[in-house]
Amino acid sequence: MDETQELETVFEQLKKDLDEGNLQEFRETFLDMHTYEQGQFYQSLTEAQRLIVYSYLSPKEVGDMFDVIEEDNEYMKDYLSEMRLSYAAEMLSEMFTDNAVDLLSTLDKREVAKYLSLMNAEDAAELRVMLHYEDDTAGSIMATEYVSIVANQTVRSAMYVLKQEAKTAETIYYIYVVDQENHLVGVISLRDLIINDDDMMIADVMSERVISVHVGDDQEDIAQTFRDYDFLALPVTDYEDHLLGIVTVDDIIDVIDEEAASDYSGLAGVNVEEISENPIKAAGKRLPWLITLLFLGMATASLISHYEVLVSEASILAVFISLITGTAGNAGTQSLAVAVRRLAMNDDKENSFFATVIGEVLTGIVTGAITGLTIFAIVAVWKGNPILGFVIGMAMMCAITVANLAGSLIPMLMDKLGFDPAVASGPFITTLSDLTSVLIYFNIASLFMSYFIGS
Amino acid sequence: MDETQELETVFEQLKKDLDEGNLQEFRETFLDMHTYEQGQFYQSLTEAQRLIVYSYLSPKEVGDMFDVIEEDNEYMKDYLSEMRLSYAAEMLSEMFTDNAVDLLSTLDKREVAKYLSLMNAEDAAELRVMLHYEDDTAGSIMATEYVSIVANQTVRSAMYVLKQEAKTAETIYYIYVVDQENHLVGVISLRDLIINDDDMMIADVMSERVISVHVGDDQEDIAQTFRDYDFLALPVTDYEDHLLGIVTVDDIIDVIDEEAASDYSGLAGVNVEEISENPIKAAGKRLPWLITLLFLGMATASLISHYEVLVSEASILAVFISLITGTAGNAGTQSLAVAVRRLAMNDDKENSFFATVIGEVLTGIVTGAITGLTIFAIVAVWKGNPILGFVIGMAMMCAITVANLAGSLIPMLMDKLGFDPAVASGPFITTLSDLTSVLIYFNIASLFMSYFIGS
Numbered sequence: 001m002d003e004t005q006e007l008e009t010v011f012e013q014l015k016k017d018l019d020e021g022n023l024q025e026f027r028e029t030f031l032d033m034h035t036y037e038q039g040q041f042y043q044s045l046t047e048a049q050r051l052i053v054y055s056y057l058s059p060k061e062v063g064d065m066f067d068v069i070e071e072d073n074e075y076m077k078d079y080l081s082e083m084r085l086s087y088a089a090e091m092l093s094e095m096f097t098d099n100a101v102d103l104l105s106t107l108d109k110r111e112v113a114k115y116l117s118l119m120n121a122e123d124a125a126e127l128r129v130m131l132h133y134e135d136d137t138a139g140s141i142m143a144t145e146y147v148s149i150v151a152n153q154t155v156r157s158a159m160y161v162l163k164q165e166a167k168t169a170e171t172i173y174y175i176y177v178v179d180q181e182n183h184l185v186g187v188i189s190l191r192d193l194i195i196n197d198d199d200m201m202i203a204d205v206m207s208e209r210v211i212s213v214h215v216g217d218d219q220e221d222i223a224q225t226f227r228d229y230d231f232l233a234l235p236v237t238d239y240e241d242h243l244l245g246i247v248t249v250d251d252i253i254d255v256i257d258e259e260a261a262s263d264y265s266g267l268a269g270v271n272v273e274e275i276s277e278n279p280i281k282a283a284g285k286r287l288p289w290l291i292t293l294l295f296l297g298m299a300t301a302s303l304i305s306h307y308e309v310l311v312s313e314a315s316i317l318a319v320f321i322s323l324i325t326g327t328a329g330n331a332g333t334q335s336l337a338v339a340v341r342r343l344a345m346n347d348d349k350e351n352s353f354f355a356t357v358i359g360e361v362l363t364g365i366v367t368g369a370i371t372g373l374t375i376f377a378i379v380a381v382w383k384g385n386p387i388l389g390f391v392i393g394m395a396m397m398c399a400i401t402v403a404n405l406a407g408s409l410i411p412m413l414m415d416k417l418g419f420d421p422a423v424a425s426g427p428f429i430t431t432l433s434d435l436t437s438v439l440i441y442f443n444i445a446s447l448f449m450s451y452f453i454g455s
Numbered sequence: 456m457d458e459t460q461e462l463e464t465v466f467e468q469l470k471k472d473l474d475e476g477n478l479q480e481f482r483e484t485f486l487d488m489h490t491y492e493q494g495q496f497y498q499s500l501t502e503a504q505r506l507i508v509y510s511y512l513s514p515k516e517v518g519d520m521f522d523v524i525e526e527d528n529e530y531m532k533d534y535l536s537e538m539r540l541s542y543a544a545e546m547l548s549e550m551f552t553d554n555a556v557d558l559l560s561t562l563d564k565r566e567v568a569k570y571l572s573l574m575n576a577e578d579a580a581e582l583r584v585m586l587h588y589e590d591d592t593a594g595s596i597m598a599t600e601y602v603s604i605v606a607n608q609t610v611r612s613a614m615y616v617l618k619q620e621a622k623t624a625e626t627i628y629y630i631y632v633v634d635q636e637n638h639l640v641g642v643i644s645l646r647d648l649i650i651n652d653d654d655m656m657i658a659d660v661m662s663e664r665v666i667s668v669h670v671g672d673d674q675e676d677i678a679q680t681f682r683d684y685d686f687l688a689l690p691v692t693d694y695e696d697h698l699l700g701i702v703t704v705d706d707i708i709d710v711i712d713e714e715a716a717s718d719y720s721g722l723a724g725v726n727v728e729e730i731s732e733n734p735i736k737a738a739g740k741r742l743p744w745l746i747t748l749l750f751l752g753m754a755t756a757s758l759i760s761h762y763e764v765l766v767s768e769a770s771i772l773a774v775f776i777s778l779i780t781g782t783a784g785n786a787g788t789q790s791l792a793v794a795v796r797r798l799a800m801n802d803d804k805e806n807s808f809f810a811t812v813i814g815e816v817l818t819g820i821v822t823g824a825i826t827g828l829t830i831f832a833i834v835a836v837w838k839g840n841p842i843l844g845f846v847i848g849m850a851m852m853c854a855i856t857v858a859n860l861a862g863s864l865i866p867m868l869m870d871k872l873g874f875d876p877a878v879a880s881g882p883f884i885t886t887l888s889d890l891t892s893v894l895i896y897f898n899i900a901s902l903f904m905s906y907f908i909g910s
Contacts, residue, residue, distance in 0.1 A: 034666065036684045068685065159649075166650050173628055173645075173687075190628075190645065194614075195621050211489065227712070229491045230523065230705040232628075232687060249704050250685040256708065257682070260715035261796070267722050268792030268881065269785060279817035286789050287822055293785055294826060297778040298833065304774045315767035319759045322780050322889050323752040329784075330724060330748055330882035334741050337723030341716070362734035367742055371749060378753065426723065426881055427785035434777050 011041050018045075018052050026056055039069035047082060059087055063094035070099045071254055077106060089118035092127075096170050098143040098251065101130045138222055139215040141255065142236045142245035145170040148178045151186060151203040155196050162190070171233045171248055177206050184210055184235055184243040212237050215244055219255045220344075226252045263344065267337060269293075269425035293431045300325075300435045307442040310449065316383065317445055320392050321438065323375070328399035328437040329430035331367060335360045335407030336429045343411065343421050353416070357408045364404030368397035387451040395444045399437035406432055466496050473500075473507050481511055494524035502537060514542055518549035525554050526709055532561060544573035547582075551625050553598040553706065556585045593677055594670040596710065597691045597700035600625040603633045606641060606658040610651050617645070626688045626703055632661050639665055639690055639698040667692050670699055674710045681707045718799065722792060724748075724880035748886045755780075755890045762897040765904065771838070772900055775847050776893065778830070783854035783892040784885035786822060790815045790862030791884045798866065798876050808871070812863045819859030823852035842906040850899045854892035861887055 010029060017026035030038060042053065042065060054062065070076055080088050080103070092100045092115055104112050104127065112131070116124040126144060133139025147165045149158050158175065166172050175193065177186035186206035196205045212235045213222050225234060226249060236245045265272045269289045304311070304321070311318050342356055376393030380386040407429050411421035465484060472481035485493060497508065497520060509517065525531055535543050535558070547555045547570055559567050559582065567586070571579040581599060588594025602620045604613050613630065621627050630648065632641035641661035651660045667690045668677050680689060681704060691700045720727045724744045759766070759776070766773050797811055831848030835841040862884050866876035 032664070034664070034684060163649055166646050172649070191621050194618055194627070209487070209489070227708060229489060232704070249687070249708075253682060253704075253708065253711065256711055256715070260711070260719070264715070264719055264722065264792060264796070267719065268788050270789035270792050272792050272796040279814055279821055282793075282814070282818045283821035283825070286786070286818070287825055289789075290782060290785055290822055290826055291829060294778070294782055294829060297781045300781070301774050301778045304777065305771075308770050308774060311773045312767065312770035315763050315770065315773075316760075318766045318770075318773035318776065319756050319763060321773065321776050322759065322893060323749070323756045325777050326752045326755070326780070326784075326886055326889050327745060327749055329781075329885065330745055331741070333723050333882055334725035334744075337719060337725050337727050338737075341719070341727040359734055359737070363737045363741070366734055366738035367745055370738070370742055371745055374746060374749060427788055430784065430885065431781055434781050438777060 007037060007040075011044060014041060015045070015049065018049050018056075023056050030057070031061065035065050035068040038065040043069065043073075043075070050079070050082065054083055054087060059090035060094040063091040066091065066103070067095050067099045070095075070103050076103055080107075085114065086118055089115045093119045093123040096143045096145055097126060097130055097245070098141055100127060101140070104131060133215065136219045137215065138213045138217045138219065138236045138247060139244075141219055141222075141251045142215070142247050143170045143251075144245045146176060146233075146235070146243070146246040147172055147174075148176045148182075148243060149202065150179070151177050151201075151206060153202055154198065155193055155200045155202065155205065156198040158188075158193060158202055159198075162193070170246065174233050174235075174246075176210075176235050176243055176246075177202060178243050182243055183241045184212060184237050186210060187235070210235065212241075213247065214239060220259055222247060223252050223255045223259070259344075263340065266420070267333075267340070267426045269427040289425070289427065293427055296428075296431045297434065300431075300438050303435065303438050304442070307446075310442060310446060314445075314449065316388065317442075320379075320395075321441070324392070324395055324399050324441050325434040325437045327371060327396060328403040328433045331364060331371075331400045332403030332407035332429045332433040333426045335364070335404040336411060336426060339408040339411045340421050343415050353412050357405065357412060360404045360408035361401060364401035365397070367404075368400035371400060372397035385451075387448055391445050391448050395437070395441040398440045398444070399433070402436045402440065403429070403433040406436065462492060462495075466499060469496060470500070470504065473504050473511075478511050485512070486516065490520050490523040493520045498524065498528075498530070505534070505537065509538055509542060514545035515549040518546040521546065521558070522550050522554045525550075525558050531558055535562075540569065541573055544570045548574045548578040551598045551600055552581060552585055552700070553596055555582060556595070559586060588670065591674045592670065593668045593672045593674065593691045593702060594699075596674055596677075596706045597670070597702050598625045598706075599700045601631060601688075601690070601698070601701040602627055602629075603631045603637075603698060604657065605634070606632050606656075606661060608657055609653065610648055610655050610657065610660065611653040613643075613648060613657055614653075617648070625701065629688050629690075629701075631665075631690050631698055631701075632657060633698050637698055638696045639667060639692050641665060642690070665690065667696075668702065669694060675714055677702060678707050678710045678714070714799075718795065721875070722788075722795070722881045724882040744880070744882065748882055751883075751886045752889065755886075755893050758890065758893050759897070762901075765897060765901060769900075769904065771843065772897075775834075775850075776896065779847070779850055779854050779896050780889040780892045782826060782851060783858040783888045786819060786826075786855045787858030787862035787884045787888040788881045790819070790859040791866060791881060794863040794866045795876050798870050808867050812860065812867060815859045815863035816856060819856035820852070822859075823855035826855060827852035840906075842903055846900050846903050850892070850896040853895045853899070854888070857891045857895065858884070858888040861891065 010033070014026060014029055017029070030041070033041070042050065045053065066076070083091070092104065095103070104115070116127060119127075130139070130144075145168055147162060147169045149161050162172055162175060173190045175188050175190065176184060177188065179185050186208050187210045188202065188206040192205060211225065211229060211231070213225065215236050215238050222234065225231070231249070233246045233248045235243055236247060237243055261273050270286055339356055339360065342352060372393035375396050376389040379392050380389035383389070410429070415421040465488070469481060469484055472484070485496070488496070497505065500508065521531075538546070547559065550558070559570070571582060574582075585594070585599070600623055602617060602624045604616050617627055617630060628645045630643050630645065631639060632643065634640050641663050642665045643657065643661040647660060666680065666684060666686070668680065670691050670693055677689065680686070686704070688701045688703045690698055691702060693699055716728050725741055794811055794815065797807060827848035830851050831844040834847050835844035838844070865884070870876040
């Protein structure tokens with residue numbers, strides 16, 4: 001709390017400096033802050049104040065701050081458009097390539113072309129290549145600001161290269177070793193560089209078993225490699241092993257957050273990432289799912305309608321519809337979550353397909369049997385009708401088993417067919433399980449009709 | 456695929472070396488692998504083979520590997536118990552303190568005391584302190600292997616200190632500056648150390664605005680700081696600003712994964728972390744939720760039972776029970792997910808409480824109105840009964856609005872009362888919303904009874 005207040009005071013002073021034109025004081029205080037805090041300050045300003053900021057700070061200084069705040073910021077476009085064109089272009093070329101590309105890919109093509117035409121040819125060419133990598137691949141999250149050296153030099157000369165590049169590289173904690181054709185041949189951490197004697201040759205101290213990722217690799221798989229190996233950065237190569245860029249751990253944290261939010265959204269049938277919306281917009285995003293499921297629910301309603309005679313003869317049956325569909329839906333949701341999670345962990349998919357589905361069905365039989373017995377006892381006592389209790393209990397057990405089957409089989413099949421298993425959301429499974437549960441319930445009930453007509 | 460196969464071949468050779476007693480070849484190949492790969496190999500061995508490994512590798516070498524594999528490994532206990540006591544104790548003291556503590560905290564107290572008594576006094580004292588920090592706090596995930604220096608020296612001499620500590624420190628990429636009493640007074644990154652001139656004084660180049668966390672801070676808040684600032688490590692202090700340890704980004708990735716799995720589990724009403732279980736055990740974990748919700752579902756059944764006369768007079772009402780409860784449940788799940796997510800982002804909780812709940816209710820009114828109109832039209836045409844359509848549509852709209860209210864209000868209240876909002880799981884919200892939906896539905900239907908008796 002104290003630190004936040006302290007920061008508030010600093011922000012107040014900075015705003016005063018802006019308003020009163022104290023360029024020197026502003027620069028000193030501002031540049032002394034962490035880039036994240038600079039970003040917090042910048043985002044609290046009015047447009048008029050921001051325009052002064054652009055005249056007080058260099059494109060490089062604003063670019064460093066933009067590197068930190070660009071993630072998930074809906075206003076970046078507006079910020080960009082209020083800068084002079086050449087200032088914005090220079091700032092973009094000063095940003096790390098991965099972040100500049102993120103930002104550019106939110107603009108329309110004509111605007112992108114405008115900015116690229118104002119940069120120096122080399123930066124523009126690099127960004128143009130980067131803009132073509134597919135979303136969610138290594139190419140789309142890598143930066144090109146890495147440090148590379150050749151093997152045929154001493155630790156001392158490598159340290160000298162490093163000092164030159166330390167100011168602009170995204171990370172200097174791994175140094176990649178390449179041959180004449182820029183093939184990745186080794187890696188050495190700065191830690192090893194420091195530990196080893198200055199006169200050692202890089203070729204002798206580097207590690208030749210480099211873990212790298214391909215430019216087209218899925219970002220989720222890359223995140224898994226980071227988790228396994230505890231790396232701070234990984235090199236990205238093309239299919240001929242040319243070094244193209246690096247992925248750093250801060251980007252991987254964003255990937256992990258993104259994937260977690262997407263799994264969570266899938267389970268709930270709503271995109272939880274977009275939360276600062278007005279009710280009309282939010283409703284617009286949720287309705288497609290709700291209406292689709294409404295039609296699936298209509299199938300359940302038609303099915304019950306088909307059994308209406310049964311219900312009119314034994315209205316007691318209506319009492320337990322929601323209990324059976326509800327409980328089966330809950331069990332199906334559990335199965336779904338376990339199956340989707342197992343797919344996400346994705347070790348050894350082939351074996352786990354049948355193992356998961358069979359495991360879930362067996363779990364369904366056990367939970368179904370116990371839940372069924374419980375409800376049998378309750379109904380038998382409450383309604384004084386053990387036959388009715390038996391029907392409800394039996395239907396419950398079968399409905400839960402089928403819900404577990406659907407909850408595990410559907411996401412596994414989705415995944416096998418190449419779709420995102422999270423499309424089989426919780427609401428979809430519960431709505432589908434309503435249908436199967438009602439079918440099971442009324443079929444079992446029909447068999448025992450004579451025992452509770454009129455009850 | 457190629458890399459995996461290559462690794463398989465290496466593993467085969469290593470096993471042969473073990474069986475044939477080629478100590479030298481084994482050590483060379485094994486120590487050349489990344490510690491994660493060493494761990495993969497080690498975990499593929501039989502107990503007899505592991506016993507040979509302990510005689511081929513030093514406690515330090517095994518400890519380095521254990522640092523990487525200890526996370527979420529259920530067999531660590533067994534591995535530990537098959538080593539000689541003194542070997543295990545030395546290995547534990549060679550591991551990073553955070554990992555050693557993780558491992559020790561899975562053992563019972565007598566065993567912990569046994570290992571601690573075999574270590575040197577200093578290591579044992581350090582671990583004993585660490586074992587007392589509460590779960591999920593900075594203290595429980597910090598390591599004590601950091602590099603600290605005093606300000607009154609040159610960059611050159613600091614680099615010298617760093618070289619000495621580089622082999623044992625968990626990270627050398629931030630160097631923390633402390634005063635005589637070990638108060639944290641500054642920080643300098645290795646990058647800055649390298650960029651600056653060798654004769655500069657540390658006091659002049661260090662940053663005095665150090666972002667640090669307190670030893671009792673919640674790990675989720677610490678993860679947020681890592682996200683914001685893109686740090687690789689953060690210093691941990693006590694309440695008098697003494698430096699106690701560091702939290703590193705690899706541990707934060709574990710925290711983020713853990714929190715995501717817990718949110719996901721909460722939404723589904725099942726612990727998705729434990730997935731390698733037999734059906735009986737899995738059922739045992741899921742049943743408490745299912746049975747609890749079964750009783751809540753019984754309340755809904757009693758309510759319908761209360762309206763049984765209504766149903767027997769107009770059995771058509773039974774047809775739409777599951778459609779209304781199902782759709783409202785889907786909408787409530789969406790609200791829940793959005794509310795829990797907003798709590799997790801936790802910026803400015805006070806304001807967002809009412810904003811979230813009111814926003815969700817308004818969203819519910821909009822989605823409810825549109826869904827209600829749709830079902831009104833369908834029922835009016837299908838059953839040729841606009842009054843029935845009106846009842847269903849009206850009930851749908853009210854039920855969705857109430858489900859959105861419950862879906863957002865309950866997790867927000869939970870959080871305000873100091874509980875984990877994820878306890879209000881998706882299945883809980885759908886089961887509760889079954890109850891409110893049925894109540895709404897039959898109350899509205901009662902008002903219009905005369906229009907569809909006998910239909």
